Amino acid sequence: MVIETLFKELTGYNPYPFQLQASQEIFKNEKFVITAPTGSGKTWMSVIPFVYAKENNILFADRMFYVLPQRTLVTAVANTIKPILEKRNLKVTVQMGGQNEDPYFEGDVIVTTIDQILAAYLGLSYGTSKNASNIAPGALMGSYIVLDEFHLLEADKSLATYVDMMNFLSPFVRTCMMTATATEKYLDAISSKIKGKYQVVSGQDIVQLQTSMNEVRKREVIWCDIPIDAEVILKQHKDRTLVVVNTVKKVQALYNELTEKIKRSGFDIEVVCLHARFLKEDRDTLELKIKDCLKRSSKKEIIVIANQVVEVGLDISASVLISDLCPANALIQRIGRCERYGEFIGKVFVYAINNHLPYDEDLVNRTGDYLKEQTPLFMTAIEELEMVETVHANREEKLLNSLSFSKVRELVEKTQSEGNRSSIKNLIRDIDNIQVLIHPKPWELDLYKKPEYFSIPYSTLLNYLRNIEQPSKYVFYPEFPNDYQSKYSKEVHWNLVEDIKNIYNYLFVALSPKIASYSKEIGFSLDKGEFISKETLSEIEKRQRFSYKKETYVEHALDVRKKIRSSDDKYNVVTSQFAQILNCNSNFVGELAELVGALHDAGKLIEKNVLVSQKWQKKIIGDETKEYLAHTDFDPSNPYHLQKEKEKEFKRAHHAAEGACAVLPILELQTKNLQLEKEIAGQIILSMYSTIKRHHGAYTKKMEEYCLIEDASKVIRKSLQGLFENETPLNREVGPSKAMLYEKFVLNAAEKQKLGWLLYWFFSRRLRLADQLSQQEKL
Known part of the structure; x- marks a missing residue:
């Protein structure tokens, strides 16, 4: 199948030349940045390369992330692509605040927010507990990440962290960054930072395409040197009018003023307002109404008053747009909601404001000066790009170039290593x-x-x-x-x-x-009223603990090994990338992951843990056994089990860090087979050791003295059958002083340990998902 055919199958139309060019560039370049006017089909242009690669068995990416700055955009994109891609056996998931559908990023295509993906990269996943936050980052490697509407990101926070992520994960990640409103110099600056390539789809190209289809999007823009009020709204109102102002307070004031004026005048015009301070159910209802009244074929009469929430994500088309003055890039997003199908010439009125907030004052003033000088004008995609280039010239790229990315790297590294959530306000956004x-x-x-x-x-x-x-x-x-x-x-x-x-x-x-x-x-x-917040749940949704079924050490190790290898096809791209760097075959990388899985519970063979497990089975379950157990029978809904597990005689010793220390000689022996440089070999050992140490807690540090059973080496050898045929040397016993010494044997996210850190993410993801699945299937 050629890419043109796939475009037609998925979208119903033939691709534009610029879409084909962009798709080809995405295949050729790991890092790609593109700007194209609103409504030019960027979404499918970026999705189709991934679909094409999957359906033609091309090693392009293991999974795809479609990343957006706002939750409303996530919903809109997911609703667009999910029904179509799932018919082609691609699982599309949504992960964002309020919809924690895929916290470990296990879908084929994950539609998510910038906050979610950056939090995962920082080791502070929003969708999981802190202890489980080393599972999601491994999904980023081998992936293709589309970042849409990146002009909405704060350059010194989320955008800077995204740039750091692209550089740190290279060559294990692909990206396509897209926007409708960025200057060419800004694209050049960003592509330079991520060592990628950029493409500008010119306004002329878009207008030529629209002309060929008789769909030229043209709006008459008029500057008005007075503020918006109810009277001017009614004066400019035609049939479907959209009013976009800069603050929620102004939305509400205009709504009240306008509805009162309409009531007094006896007009029959429906007025609705929209902003972010509605309850979800009411906001969903309002958005559905607005989309219905402002859809392409609508003949309904309505005035919608909103703030920035309508700039992106809502597929609406008004006959008349009335807007507060705002920066050029935001204004173009607003203009994109007026006569977006090119059937008629849209009317756009931009009004003066008394306060520049929440925008930068200089940008607002420059946009105002431009409009005063240029309007009235008929604006097409050509004039849109000219306005952005004129108003935003040199600003964004200067800010980007002024940032200290070495300081960003330093803070990211510290956050990944220590798990300090206070960094979020500097690396993602300062939630005010x-x-x-x-x-x-x-x-x-x-x-x-x-x-x-x-x-x-x-x-x-x-x-x-x-x-x-x-x-x-x-x-x-x-x-x-x-x-x-x-x-x-x-x-x-x-x-x-x-x-x-x-x-x-x-x-x-x-x-x-x-x-x-x-x-x-x-x-x-903020006014007197009668509303009182109600509880939304009738019953408390408490998180249930895991149940466990009796399982011997060897049974569990073999099962986790099997689960890890059964998921090999989900990691084809990242495995081949590691194999290339380590100069080995892909299967050996899989064997290293399997080895970690086989050894992860070695701490269960600590003498105290063996005795406690056997005692539990005998006294609580009535099952007298001499087997070495990985898990005993345990039912968290059984009050007797909950009571007994708290008693001293059933307290087990910590096993994760201790088990990692115990099997360290095996990890060292296996790594020798690679015949690598000492530094690289050391990083591989440390990555496997850290994975085992942190397989229950992403930031586990403490280690205690321990002593394994005498049979430990023999038991572990059984769990390694067919994988590791050498002797199984162990650190069988470690006292307090040595335990303290091994505590300092740690991996961090420093650039010099980058390979080890990325392997740690890879191994952790595969082990912890397989470990979870192993018990789930037995219940």
């Missing part, structure tokens, strides 16, 4: 929002049942509280008990905030309905 409940007596709520809440900027809340009398009477903050299990229960103590300046110390607060309200029409607002 506080979660807010509305309730007069928040102590009546069970927080574990997820009461309805809203997310608003700290500054918005603080500014509001400063302007009301005795604000401390209406704001409560939660104080949690020390018992972690009770953290989200009614045991939480709520106290009045005595000094509103301390609001920054809290992640969430409760506001009295006397100062906060909510409605389905305008969302959350």
Whole structure:
């Protein structure tokens, strides 16, 4: 099958020349950056190379990530590609806040947010516990990552970290970075940072294509030197009008003003507003209504008032766009929601503003100056790119080039090695929002049942509280008990905030309905109301512990080995890349992963663990056994089991770090077969050792003294049959001083240990997923 045919099958249309060129460049270049005007088909252009490679058995990527800056975009892209790709046997998953569908990135195509993928890269996966956060990063290697709408990322935070990720994971990763609104100099700067290539799809190319299809998207843009109000909206309104302003407060004010004016005038015009401060169910309803009223064939009359949430992700087309002045790249996104199908000439009115926030003042002023000088003008893709080049010239690339990527690398390395979440605000984004409940007596709520809440900027809340009398009477903050299990229960103590300046110390607060309200029409607002947050769960969803079935040490080791090798085809690309670097065949890389799986539970052969396991089976289960066990029977729903496991006689010794230390001589012996440089061989040994040490906790450090049973070497040899035929030397016994010494034997994410760190991610992912699957299948 040729790529043109696949384009036609998946999309229903023949590819544009620039799409074919881009697809070919993506195949040829591991790192590719492209800018193309809105509505030019970038999504499928970036997806099709992966599909083509999969269906033609080309070693291109093991999996694909489609990464977006906002959750609404994730939903829109997933809804577009999932039905089509799943018909071709490609599993499409969604991973984002509020939809934790694929925390370990096991899909063929994972649609996710920039926050999720960067958190995984930093070893702080949002979708998993901290202990399990060394499973997801291994999915990044051997993958193809599409980063869409990258102009929305903060250059000094998430974009800088993404650049670091591309460089650190090279040559184990591919990327295609896309946007509609970036200058050529900016593309040049980014592609230089990631050592890639870039492509600019010119406005002329797009207009020629649109002309050939009789779909030239043309909008008349007019500058208006006054602020937007209800009167000007009604004056410019045609049939389907979209009003986009810069703040939620202005959305709500215009909605109230406009609905009141329409009511007084006796008009029959539906008005809806949209922003991020709606409850999910209400927002979904509003978005469906807006998409229905502003779809291509719609004849309905409506005025939609919104903020930046409509700039990307919503497939809507208004006849008239009324917009606040904003930076050129944001304005072009807004213009893209007006007559986007080229059937009519769209009308765009851009109005003056009194405050530049939340945007950069200089960019806003430069855009305003450009519009005053150039408008009225008929804007096509050509004029759009000219405006971006004029307004944004030299700004983004200067900021990017001014960043110290060595400092970014230093902070990333420290975060990956230590797991410190405080780095997120510097490496992904500084979340300046506080979660807010509305309730007069928040102590009546069970927080574990997820009461309805809203997310608003700290500054918005603080500014509001400063302007009301005795604000401390209406704001409560939660104080949690020390018992972690009770953290989200009614045991939480709520106290009045005595000094509103301390609001920054809290992640969430409760506001009295006397100062906060909510409605389905305008969302959350800081005003008196009657709304009270309700619990959304009728029952507490507590995470269940794993059950276990009796399994001998050798049975478990052989089963995990089998599970690891059965997933080989999911890691063809990354395995071949490691094989090339290590100058060995791919099967040997798989054998190293299998060896780690075979040895991971060696600590279960510590004398104390063997005795406790046998005693548990005899006393609690009634099964007298002399076997060496990896797992005993255990049922977390059985109160008797839960009670007994806490008793001293059934306390097992730690086994992960201790087992890694015990099998270290075997790892060293196996690595000698590769005949590599001493430094590289040392990294391989350390990667396998670290995987075993951290197979229950991604940041395990502590190691205790131990002594394995006398038969340990013989038992381990049985678990290695067909994989490792040499003797099985062990560190069978380690005392306190040696234990402290081995604690310092650690792997970190430093550049000089990069190969070892990436192997550690690879081995950890394969071992931990196989280990989980092994027990799940037995239950």
